[in-house]
Every structure is written in C-alpha cells, then in structure tokens.
C-alpha cells in the first residue's frame with residue numbers, strides 16, 4: 516500500500532520491510548529451513564529471510580505484549596482477590612482465502628512457543644465452526660462457504676469464552692479440506708494454553724448490532740491482539756488458482772477428496788472451475804465481509820505480488 520492509498524484516519528503507524536526488520540533487536544532465529552519446510556502451506560514461498568525480517572520482530576513484539584497483558588490480568592486478579600489460574604493470550608489472524616494465513620499462523624506458533632514464558636501455544640482454525648455441508652445444503656448456503664452466515668457463531672463464541680476463562684480441555688469441531696466438510700467423529704482439544712492463535716477468514720467480523728437488547732460479543736472481543744494479512748485482490752486471485760493447480764496434482768488425486776473429479780478432467784475445464792469458485796464465492800466474500808475488517812486489526816501485514824511482506828502497519832496504542 517503506498518502512502519496515497521493509506522486511509523487518512525487510520526490509527527496505525529506504517530513501516531517499510533527494512534524499518535520493521537530493524538526492530539528485531541537481539542531476538543534469536545530459532546527456526547531453520549527444515550522447520551520452514553514443515554510449516555509452509557502448499558504454494559507458499561515463505562523463506563528464512565521473511566522469518567528474519569518480518570516474523571522475528573513480530574515474535575519479539577508479541578512476547579512483550581504477552582508479558583504486559585499477563586501483568587494486567589494479574590492486576591485484575593489482585594483487585595478481585597482471586598488467585599485462580601492463568602488467562603490465555605489470544606491472537607486472531609484474518610484475511611482472504613489463499614492469502615497465506617495458515618503459514619503465518621504456524622510460523623508464529625513455532626516462534627512464540629520457543630519463548631521461555633509461553634511454552635504452550637495452540638492453534639485453531641475457524642473452519643471447524645462452519646456448519647456441516649448437510650446444514651449448508653439445506654439452508655442453500657453451499658455457495659456461501661466462508662461467509663459469516665455459514666459459521667455457527669454461537670459455538671465459536673462459547674469456545675472462545677471457555678478458553679478465555681482458563682478452562683481445561685476445551686474442544687472444537689474439526690473441518691477437513693479433503694472431504695470439504697466437518698469430520699463428525701473428531702474434535703480438537705485445547706488444554707489451557709499460554710497463547711491461542713485463532714485463524715480464519717472472518718475473525719474480525721462485527722455482526723450487525725441487535726435492536727432487541729440481546730447483544731452478543733464479537734469474536735474479536737476475546738482477542739488480545741489481531742493480525743490481518745493483506746494483498747491485492749489480483750495477486751490473491753492468482754495464488755488461489757495456482758494453488759488449485761497444485762492441489763490437482765496432489766490432494767485432489769486422492770479418491771476420497773471432494774475435489775477428486777477435478778483431477779480427472781482436462782486442465783482448462785478445471786481452471787474454469789477454480790475461476791468460478793474464486794469469483795463467485797471467495798472474491799465476493801473478500802470484498803463484502805473480509806476486507807472491510809482490515810482497519811480493525813492491530814497489525815496489518817501487506818504482501819506484494821511475490822508473496823513477500825512489503826509493509827507492516829501497527830496500531831498506535
């Protein structure tokens with residue numbers, strides 16, 4: 516984003532890649548190439564240089580925020596005269612389909628869990644809170660997967676509320692990209708982490724305010740810090756289609772994949788389907804529901820056409 520397109524009233528401070536990289540201070544590099552190979556999502560070209568320039572300063576910042584927030588929670592416990600438990604620090608990561616949220620979430624998790632004061636860092640994706648396909652089909656929402664109305668928002672809020680309360684063994688439903696549906700027999704369990712990273716398209720969404728007095732919290736009310744991953748729509752479109760092509764040669768080859776039929780048809784036809792999925796579902800969702808949440812994030816990571824983060828915006832406190 517150049518200075519001309521920066522929102523005039525944005526409460527953020529902007530950094531070039533070089534300026535941000537200089538804020539690493541003496542944070543040690545605790546990941547190597549083999550860790551990155553494990554953490555990188557399909558078609559994500561993240562490099563060690565990206566970790567050093569962007570993620571080490573971010574890891575340092577978050578470590579400072581976690582320590583300060585833990586002091587604040589302790590102050591509240593002192594005020595209330597309670598001594599019970601710890602309050603997990605929750606980080607939300609939002610942004611479009613195919614922008615690279617999963618890689619960011621996994622790299623941050625790996626870096627944050629190497630700080631001595633936050634050894635237990637867990638990660639959940641909001642796709643587990645999508646309604647099962649049977650419900651989406653019944654409600655005519657199959658072409659709206661990822662839109663706010665395709666999620667069981669009360670279940671997501673109840674999950675976050677339990678986590679924030681420090682409850683042990685809180686569970687969430689599990690989504691499978693392979694079968695393109697919720698896995699009915701499995702759940703993921705999160706057991707009182709120091710930090711929880713919540714990653715998903717709509718984590719910064721603000722539901723319409725109720726007029727009947729029955730207010731519900733926003734998902735982001737449970738966040739101590741939020742990150743939006745940003746890129747030009749044209750670039751994300753290209754990444755989505757390129758990933759679809761890669762998936763055709765990999766995951767879609769599996770006969771149990773929901774998209775297996777797309778591995779069997781000619782490339783041109785498959786690409787037309789990827790284009791349709793992008794333009795009818797993911798692009799509409801990006802424009803209507805995801806991009807409008809960008810200014811609400813504490814940190815905005817803006818990627819250039821080559822997937823590298825070119826600019827960082829940090830909310831002024």
Ligand SMILES: Nc1ncnc2c1ncn2[C@@H]1O[C@H](COP(=O)(O)OP(=O)(O)O)[C@@H](O)[C@H]1O
Nearest residue numbers: 556557611612613614615616617618692693766
């Ligand atoms: N149809 C699919 N089959 C298998 N894996 C998929 C499919 N679509 C997306 N994924 C994987 O799911 C993860 C999340 O993808 P997505 O929701 O687009 O978010 P992002 O690209 O921002 O991480 C990525 O690791 C991606 O590679």
Ligand SMILES: CC(C)(COP(=O)(O)O)[C@@H](O)C(=O)NCCC(=O)O
Nearest residue numbers: 612640641642660661715716792796
């Ligand atoms: C599962 C998703 C909605 C992402 O969910 P999230 O974890 O971000 O809540 C998305 O990857 C998706 O499948 N969108 C539907 C259109 C498509 O197949 O690309």
